Amino acid sequence: MPHLDFTQPPFDVLSLAERQSIRKNTQIRFLAKDESLPVAELQYLYVVIKGQIEQSLDGDFVASYLGSNHSNDLNNNDWFDSRRLPEASPKNSLQQGDENSTNPKAIQTYQFRATEDTLLLQVAGSTVDKISAQNHLVRQLLSDKLPERLKALRQRRSGKVIDPSHYNTQQEVQQIMLQPVIEVKLLPVHIVDANASLYEAAGIMTKAGLKHVLIQPHSVENDVALPQRTGRLLGILTDTDICRAVSDQQDPATTPCQRYANFNLRTIGANDEIGDALLTMTRYRIHRLPVIDHDGNVAGVLGQSDLLAHISHHSQLISMQIEQAKDLTSLDTAVELIGRYIRAQHQNGVKIGNVSRMVQTLNAQVFTKLWQLIVPEAVMKNTCLIVMGSEGRGEQIMRTDQDNALIIRDGYTHPDLAQFADTFNHHLADLGYPLCDGNIMMTNPMWRQPLKQFNAQIGVWFKNTDPMHGIYLSAILDGEYVCGDESLLTQVRQHLKVAHRQSDPMFVRQFARAALQFGDVNQWWQKFMPLLGGKSSSQDIDLKKAGIFPLVHGIRTLALEYDILTVPSTKDRLKALVQAHVINQERADTLLEALEFFMAQRLSVALSTDDKHARQVDPMTLTALERDLLKECLAVVKSFKTQLRQHYQLEIS
Known part of the structure; x- marks a missing residue:
């Protein structure tokens, strides 16, 4: 009889007594091809030993769970809790107080079907619940709350949370950073x-x-x-x-x-x-x-x-190095330290949101120091340097394309401003921040304008007469202050609110369409299924298209609709949307955790491969736990896109 592998999650955190209890309450379950688990058997935790299980919801494909005969790692069997309920769209609608949220008929269950002859280990749910009540690590791994399971994954990425007795030590840094002041x-x-x-x-x-x-x-x-x-x-x-x-x-x-x-x-x-x-x-x-x-x-x-x-945090040391830099060479040394800091924090299991926001702060100091080394004080006082895109939102980890702009005080001129901008962008490229392929940089005169002209340009973008206008508007909505006169950015944000109110009422509806343009996330997961017999990188899942962009742009659109224009980060936008009663706190937490999972997955790819853009991931290289969470996060994206369609009354594409 096959046995459970106690070196794999969720069983690797069990005590000896808990393992014995699991063994006593586990039995073999065989499903022939096309046979489904009956409703009466949706009360167990299952481990796929051999074969393949397809999970669906009302006939729609959700995910597949694989046995060792399909896995690169013979010990990496997928598992699933058949009792876990799907994320119900009424409960997680954009508006709180949905009258359907308490409707018992709204509760749905997943269906599980064997796509080939399949052998399962069936663990009694009551036994799992009893162990979960005593072992918080098991409870976290099997939680029906996505944020809890993602927390378990972060612990494992540190490579240290195997022995339950070491749990508190491994989470100490994370918990300290989250403590109130x-x-x-x-x-x-x-x-x-x-x-x-x-x-x-x-x-x-x-x-x-x-x-x-x-x-x-x-x-x-x-x-x-x-x-x-x-x-x-x-x-x-x-x-x-x-x-x-x-x-x-x-x-x-x-x-x-x-x-x-x-x-x-x-x-x-x-x-x-x-x-x-x-x-x-x-x-x-x-x-x-x-x-x-x-x-x-x-x-x-x-x-x-x-x-x-x-x-006892060491980011201050990097900050001091940046502050003391006297030239490009010494600044380059500090930038390299940021890279080491990112790797160390990720290996220690620190939450990706905390890492990304600190990296944003350190990068801003690099940009400030470089600008100070280039321009005279008068230019610094009469301009405002901003960053945009993921850097502006504080969601950038790797050094990818620059997105920056220079807002100039009305009436101020300097004959060398264009040269200063060119020097800045190309020095940043030398430091490892690549030039923007879309030319959204201050070397482009459109992104280096006096305040009045900048605002006039924004008014044109709200008319949405060019396909690029939505991209430009998204960039400026994500704008964040770096150095110079911050009041110039404040005035741009104020004008964004005015220009939005003066725009066509249907503008936001059209703006939201971009979040839906990459299709159903289930299609992405199904694409990898033919790969089970071999690898083909062309079929990898694009994390940016399938996960990050729909969440970021959908939340950006909601923020624009509700005049939330002073905070560019997705985290702060969600916080403001909760305060405005647009979404509830649980939904906001789930969306943020899903976004940060995709960000962390990209970082893992960047740190372990030569793909520094790290947009794609091969599902077959992931552990069973990571695959489970990837499926869950893609399901969150799907439900969010469905809510956007309903909220903005967009046809299903």
Whole structure:
């Protein structure tokens, strides 16, 4: 009798007693060709020993599960939980409160049919449930929640989560990055009146053992201190500011704090993730972040040294290397460190979203430093450099084609702007960021314009008279600030909202069509089925077309429809869509996890092959767990595209 392979998931995390229990409650099940599992037998976990099972839903193909006779790895048998219900479209409709969501008739079940004589191992569902209740690793692997199963995959990619006793250690970094900021030891709050002298502020710093104080501004009209209910009204004064005042030969006893305080203060919410705080500090090169509680009050100040001590993260070292770069050669060294950082984080099982957003921050620092090395200060002050596409969304891992633009202040000119742009783009190419094949770069005059002309161009794109207009608009919707005058990008985003409201009401409907243009994801999975007898890279699944683009563009379209134009990342767009009650939190989490699975899969391909674009994956090279999750994520894409068709009343193509 065949036995379960306890070296493969989901059985590799079982204790000895749990393995014995599984053995006692497992039996052989044979299905002849074209025979289906009856409804009464949809209460087991099945492992395909030999043969092939086809899964369908109301006659539509969903996936296939293969035995060792079809696998490159003889020990890599597919498995499936027949009790798992399909993702019901009523439950996950775009709008919350769908009246059909509680309709019992809406519950569907999968059908399982043998496409050839097939041998299965049938594990009692009650036994699996009992073990799952005691073993959180098994529970995670077999969860009907996609985010939980994807978390299990990330643990395995670290190559360390085999022994259940080591679980907490392997997830420590990940969990720390997701902890709320309030978990870190905060510095106490000391607020000084804006009219107090630098001498008084210095005395408070010395007594408290701090290198800063917060500054309470005054109302100009009434000369009274403003209420401190919102920390965003406060400023900050540091010991460096006091040293600057002394070097300016100012008398500390008579010089008011407000003259040297910084009122352009960055803050962080008490419940925001530690990873977000690190990103903010790294991006803006600041050392202190006032922490704002849910009432808007300052709960404390997050210091950089305390944060670093809490997480022991090394991205700050790369940031310092970039900041200290004096030429292209030293900048190239820092860029190479980013590549090593990506590989290390991926191998450690860190969530791909955390890695990509940190890479976005580090890349932005590279772009900023390069621009500073090229242009005079006047150009920096009168222009705004932005990145677009996946780099703008913070969803880029590998160094792929550049997408950037330069917004110029109206009335400002410089005879060498075109040369500066050309130097910038080609130096970036030398650093390993390839030139854009579509010429969406600031070497192209269309992407290097004064603000007024930029906005006029956007108005033309909303008329959608050219097939490229949707592509250009998608690019600018994903635009993110890098350096220069950020207010220029803010004004472009404001104009996007105005131009959208002035456009044809049917524009968004047409804009959404692009998310559907690559066809049914099931077709992609069926394409690989003929490969079981041999390999052909031409039939690989294109992860970008089949998974990433439909999710990104569909969510981008919903964000445009609901005027969510200040945040370019898919994660932040989903968060805003939830707040606007367009989708529910569970659906948003599932869509984001599916997107990040595709991103992580592309990264795995890029790191393990010579395919640095990493758009395609051969399903036969994946483990059984990865294949299962790929099928599930493709199913999420399919249901999302169905919802877009229904929401925008688009015909099924």
